[in-house]
Amino acid sequence: MAFSTDQSVYTPAPRENRKLDHLPGSYGLPLFGRTFKALRDPLGNIRTQYETYGPISRTNVFFQKSVNLFGPEANEFVLRDRERNFSSRYGWDRALGLLFPRGLMLRDFDDHRFHRRIMQEAFRKEALADYVNMMNPEIESGIAHWADNNPLLFYPAIKKLTLDMAARVFMGLKLGPEADQLNRAFMDAVQASVGVVRVPIPGTQMWRGVRGRELLCRFFASMIEQKRASEDGDFFARICRAETEDGEKFSDDEIIDHMNFLMMAAHDTTTSASTTLIYHLAKYPEWQERLREEARALDKTHAEHGDMDHFQQTGQAFREAMRLLPPVVVIPRRTVRECEFAGHTIPANANVAVFPGFVHRMPEWWKEPEQFDPDRFSPERAEDKQHPFLYVPFGGGPHTCIGMHFAELQVKAIMHQFLLRYRVSVARDYYMPVQALPIPKPTDGLPLNIERIA
Numbered sequence: 001m002a003f004s005t006d007q008s009v010y011t012p013a014p015r016e017n018r019k020l021d022h023l024p025g026s027y028g029l030p031l032f033g034r035t036f037k038a039l040r041d042p043l044g045n046i047r048t049q050y051e052t053y054g055p056i057s058r059t060n061v062f063f064q065k066s067v068n069l070f071g072p073e074a075n076e077f078v079l080r081d082r083e084r085n086f087s088s089r090y091g092w093d094r095a096l097g098l099l100f101p102r103g104l105m106l107r108d109f110d111d112h113r114f115h116r117r118i119m120q121e122a123f124r125k126e127a128l129a130d131y132v133n134m135m136n137p138e139i140e141s142g143i144a145h146w147a148d149n150n151p152l153l154f155y156p157a158i159k160k161l162t163l164d165m166a167a168r169v170f171m172g173l174k175l176g177p178e179a180d181q182l183n184r185a186f187m188d189a190v191q192a193s194v195g196v197v198r199v200p201i202p203g204t205q206m207w208r209g210v211r212g213r214e215l216l217c218r219f220f221a222s223m224i225e226q227k228r229a230s231e232d233g234d235f236f237a238r239i240c241r242a243e244t245e246d247g248e249k250f251s252d253d254e255i256i257d258h259m260n261f262l263m264m265a266a267h268d269t270t271t272s273a274s275t276t277l278i279y280h281l282a283k284y285p286e287w288q289e290r291l292r293e294e295a296r297a298l299d300k301t302h303a304e305h306g307d308m309d310h311f312q313q314t315g316q317a318f319r320e321a322m323r324l325l326p327p328v329v330v331i332p333r334r335t336v337r338e339c340e341f342a343g344h345t346i347p348a349n350a351n352v353a354v355f356p357g358f359v360h361r362m363p364e365w366w367k368e369p370e371q372f373d374p375d376r377f378s379p380e381r382a383e384d385k386q387h388p389f390l391y392v393p394f395g396g397g398p399h400t401c402i403g404m405h406f407a408e409l410q411v412k413a414i415m416h417q418f419l420l421r422y423r424v425s426v427a428r429d430y431y432m433p434v435q436a437l438p439i440p441k442p443t444d445g446l447p448l449n450i451e452r453i454a
């Protein structure tokens with residue numbers, strides 16, 4: 001069987017079109033362009049670009065020339081992509097192509113639609129209900145000792161918890177040496193995807209990543225038959241059995257590619273969003289109490305799928321955390337044909353990007369955008385509803401995050417148990433220092449004062 005680790009089956013994106021001089025903007029420094037500014041202050045960098053040049057302009061970051069588009073209309077133009085102008089595959093290729101080829105996000109148009117329809121089977125309501133039931137015992141044991149060390153370094157703690165939950169829910173593994181080994185392999189692959197060295201030279205992160213990927217591929221391959229014949233409720237088993245009404249299903253190789261990609265797409269994003277949420281709850285104790293009251297009102301130790309509508313306030317706070325710090329900071333695409341936006345021509349084969357985190361703070365749309373104010377998502381205010389592409393932490397259009405309900409379920413299930421058991425705080429003058437790229441995380445691990453209350 002030709003596994004996806006076989007580098008010969010990886011076809012890189014065609015060379016980018018760098019003829020963008022006709023567009024407003026500037027490339028910045030020779031060679032490095034605006035890379036240093038983008039690393040130092042990503043949001044400030046694109047804000048200046050928007051304020052200087054308007055909704056579309058050219059730039060040069062990370063040795064790539066690209067066209068940046070700003071605002072909800074730009075989001076809609078690129079993400080909804082009614083005219084099929086944009087390739088997601090070639091947009092994401094540089095970051096993800098080598099280690100996560102042929103994942104759902106690296107497929108386009110009819111091929112993408114075909115795969116998404118099959119995958120949707122593993123995200124049906126009854127599947128989500130099973131997943132949350134599998135998550136709950138992992139959460140309970142995972143958070144049991146979080147108050148043993150005070151302060152609690154929240155980021156590494158939640159990262160470990162979500163990883164253990166992924167082993168259980170995605171791969172159907174119980175905690176133990178096998179889960180640890182596969183988790184390690186998975187982390188190596190994810191780390192490598194953001195590494196500077198892009199060739200697997202022995203000893204580099206990319207080399208460890210490729211080896212990690214090989215281990216995961218071997219594991220998935222060895223289990224497919226057994227999972228297909230099983231009635232297991234984990235994600236892997238469901239993907240193996242998934243079949244549309246028209247009888248469409250995945251081949252073994254496709255299952256392996258999708259499993260690798262999904263675990264990557266699910267993990268750091270949920271970890272980042274949970275961290276941002278907890279930071280704000282520690283910073284704004286009145287909101288923490290509102291959410292705790294909501295958790296207590298459920299009168300259950302574990303939240304189930306049918307309880308999700310109960311968590312209105314938690315849902316608003318979660319949305320507000322992702323407004324301020326969306327886990328996917330930039331959404332890249334590549335044009336497959338010439339197209340036009342705001343009176344400017346974008347040539348074929350050009351890199352294009354939209355920025356959820358920027359649009360989420362545009363003062364033209366949001367009231368006091370820098371403030372943590374979950375009530376802006378209340379039915380009465382509904383600031384996010386002013387434009388369908390104003391609030392896009394999960395993207396939009398054909399590539400909208402397929403795991404968004406899963407992510408919300410997971411965060412609510414964790415929050416429920418956490419808030420019933422612990423109270424957390426930070427000093428009044430503490431501000432979480434954030435490394436924004438590739439996925440936001442606190443550079444200090446987010447130390448929280450933690451107190452057990454049950």
Ligand code: HEM
Nearest residue numbers: 104105265266269270273327328393394395399401403407
């Ligand atoms: C808070 C957590 C999450 C956030 C903020 C998030 C964000 C996103 C965004 C912005 C996209 C669209 C990217 C694009 O258009 O290029 C996306 C796509 C995707 N996400 Fe998520 N995600 C999260 C959790 C998850 C989870 C839990 C899963 C799986 C269980 C998942 C699986 C995927 C997949 C497979 C895609 C590709 C969809 C497609 O191309 O059709 N994500 N996600």
